[in-house]
Structures are given as C-alpha cells and as structure tokens.
Amino acid sequence: MNIPTNLVQTLLWIIVIIVLTTITSKIITQILNKFNRFKDDMTGIYLIRDIIVYIIYFIALMDILRLFGINLYGTLLSLGIVGIAVSLAAKDIISNLFSGIILIIGKSIKVGDTIEINKSKGVVEKIHLRTTTIVDDEGIVSNIPNSTLTNNLFKLYKAPEKYRINIMAGLPLNVDLDEFNSYILEKINKLDGVLDEPKPRIYAKDITFEQTNIKISFWIKDYNNKDDYKLIITNDVRKFTK
Numbered sequence: 001m002n003i004p005t006n007l008v009q010t011l012l013w014i015i016v017i018i019v020l021t022t023i024t025s026k027i028i029t030q031i032l033n034k035f036n037r038f039k040d041d042m043t044g045i046y047l048i049r050d051i052i053v054y055i056i057y058f059i060a061l062m063d064i065l066r067l068f069g070i071n072l073y074g075t076l077l078s079l080g081i082v083g084i085a086v087s088l089a090a091k092d093i094i095s096n097l098f099s100g101i102i103l104i105i106g107k108s109i110k111v112g113d114t115i116e117i118n119k120s121k122g123v124v125e126k127i128h129l130r131t132t133t134i135v136d137d138e139g140i141v142s143n144i145p146n147s148t149l150t151n152n153l154f155k156l157y158k159a160p161e162k163y164r165i166n167i168m169a170g171l172p173l174n175v176d177l178d179e180f181n182s183y184i185l186e187k188i189n190k191l192d193g194v195l196d197e198p199k200p201r202i203y204a205k206d207i208t209f210e211q212t213n214i215k216i217s218f219w220i221k222d223y224n225n226k227d228d229y230k231l232i233i234t235n236d237v238r239k240f241t242k
Contacts, residue, residue, distance in 0.1 A: 177204065195221055
C-alpha cells in the first residue's frame with residue numbers, strides 16, 4: 001500500500017504543530033506560576049494564562065485546517081443554517097467565557113475566598129475563563145460554570161487579610177534549641193510576605209524521652225500562599241535536624 005507523500009508530510013506537520021503547541025502552553029503556564037508564586041492576588045494570572053493558552057490552541061487549529069486547504073472563516077460563512085446552529089450550541093461556552101472575564105475584572109471573587117452556591121461550599125482555588133474551581137473541607141474539587149456565579153446569588157466569605165501559620169515539630173533531644181530558634185527565625189524573616197507584627201515565635205510545648213515538641217508560629221499577609229510557606233519552613237526544620 002503506497003501512502004501519498006503529501007499525506008505523510010501533512011500528518012508530520014500536524015504532529016509537529018501539536019507537540020510545539022503543547023510544549024509552549026506548558027512552558028508559559030510554568031513561567032506564569034513561578035512569577036506569581038508570592039503575589040497577593042493569583043486571580044489575574046489565571047486570566048492571562050488562559051487567554052494565552054486559548055490563543056495558542058486557536059492558532060494551532062487554524063494551521064492544521066490550513067494544511068487541509070480549509071479556510072475556517074470562509075467555511076463558517078458558507079455554513080449558513082449550520083453555522084447558526086453551531087453558534088447556538090456554543091452559547092453556554094461564550095456565556096461562561098464572558099462571565100469569567102466579568103468575575104476576574106470585577107473582582108467580585110478572588111482566589112482564596114470561600115463561596116457557597118447551590119449547596120456547594122469551598123475555597124476558590126482557580127478562576128478560569130469558563131469555570132471556577134473550588135475545594136471543600138474534605139478536599140473534594142468542584143468546577144462551577146462562571147455563568148452560574150454571575151446569574152445566581154451566592155454567599156461570599158472573603159479571604160482574611162492576614163493569616164497565622166502554625167507548624168508543629170518534634171526535635172531530637174540533642175538539638176540546641178537556641179541555635180534552632182535563630183536558624184528558623186532567620187529563614188522565616190527572609191520570606192516575602194511574612195508580617196513583622198505579630199513577630200514570628202517558636203514555643204516549646206512539651207518534652208518526652210525521645211524529643212522536644214515545639215510550635216512555630218508566624219503571620220503572613222496572603223492566605224493563598226499558606227501551603228508554600230508551610231512547606232518551605234518544614235523543609236528548613238528537616239535540614240537543621242539532619
């Protein structure tokens with residue numbers, strides 16, 4: 001069976017376009033996530049990321065169709081009634097896209113807020129162009145269409161302006177507590193977003209035959225980054241006690 005050369009070239013170009021599109025999308029997402037790691041408001045970055053990703057995939061789709069000699073704009077115009085039907089089918093998608101832009105630009109909700117709608121309640125993790133992702137107390141993830149949020153009443157519990165992080169740790173008895181305190185407090189104070197007041201503190205809770213149980217406490221201004229701070233300081237504790 002002989003496969004036409006043109007078909008092989010077309011398939012190869014499609015593979016190249018898909019691979020490049022996927023890689024570019026992931027690189028942009030990683031760059032934006034790192035850039036925004038300790039920003040006060042993560043909402044805007046998701047809007048920028050989604051818009052860029054949508055544009056990349058749209059361009060890729062146009063290129064693939066062009067390889068088959070299809071002019072997307074001309075095709076849509078020639079579809080007539082079919083085009084209208086497609087437009088109606090896309091009504092919900094378009095509605096969610098515009099609702100997402102309204103939510104993000106209007107800042108009616110933002111990442112870190114807690115919302116309750118249609119018996120679902122959780123912390124806003126991400127606001128995409130089409131959906132808003134919330135996570136409840138049990139870790140269950142729900143994706144709510146943005147049009148649902150703009151067209152219905154919902155309860156909003158704003159994220160706190162400051163948040164206290166508490167980390168419990170058990171230190172071997174041979175650890176010098178003064179050196180440990182100086183080391184950890186220095187690491188905490190070097191983090192962006194840690195509040196000067198109330199001051200970071202380390203408490204000795206109790207002592208056993210095996211370890212000294214301590215509590216590390218400090219305040220941050222951005223609730224959204226609490227897990228990042230916990231991970232960083234927990235790793236610092238482990239490094240010191242090795």
